[in-house]
Amino acid sequence: MTSGVFDGIWSHGQKLFAYDEGVTSGxxxxxxxxxxxxxADVVEARTRVGFVPNEEHRLIATPSETFPYGTETMIVCGxxxxxxxxxxxxxxGEKVSxxxxxxxxAGEVESDA
Incomplete structure (x- = not known):
């Protein structure tokens, strides 16, 4: 079961793409x-604009979005x-919010020129 606690915010989210291991389309x-x-000290370690080695982020996703266990999944944002x-x-409570x-x-997405 899923909870409707955050139902109003999802329309304001970023459009993201998930690519699971072994699947060609996202x-x-x-x-x-x-x-x-x-x-503050991490800023000095930046190797290029917008990229910090070992930079961790948190993703908040809808309760219906599942990520398969045991497979590598890549998320693309822009x-x-x-x-x-x-x-x-x-x-x-008892529901997934x-x-x-x-x-x-993991880096930047290569764009076709």
Missing amino acids: RSFLGFIEPSNLV TAKFEVLSVKEIYS HRECMLLK
């Missing part, structure tokens, strides 16, 4: 990505690419 969904470990490290269901994923920034 699926789109709405969610929110935010940095989870940016601190030109940024992230690897899914972990997924957990967050409950509101959303899913939280820890992501590792």
Whole structure:
């Protein structure tokens, strides 16, 4: 069962794409990505604009979005690419309100010129 606690916010989410290992086409969904470990001394370690080595992010996704266990999943947001490290269901009472994923920034998406 899913909870309607966050139903009003999903339309404001970013359009994201998930690519599961062994699947050639991605699926789109709405969610929110935010940095989870940016601190003052990390800024000095930046190798290029917008990229910090081992930069972790948190993804807040709809309760209906599932990420297959045991397969590698990549999330694409604009030109940024992230690897899914972990997924957990967050409950509101006995119902799932959303899913939280820890992501590792894996680089940038190559664009066709």
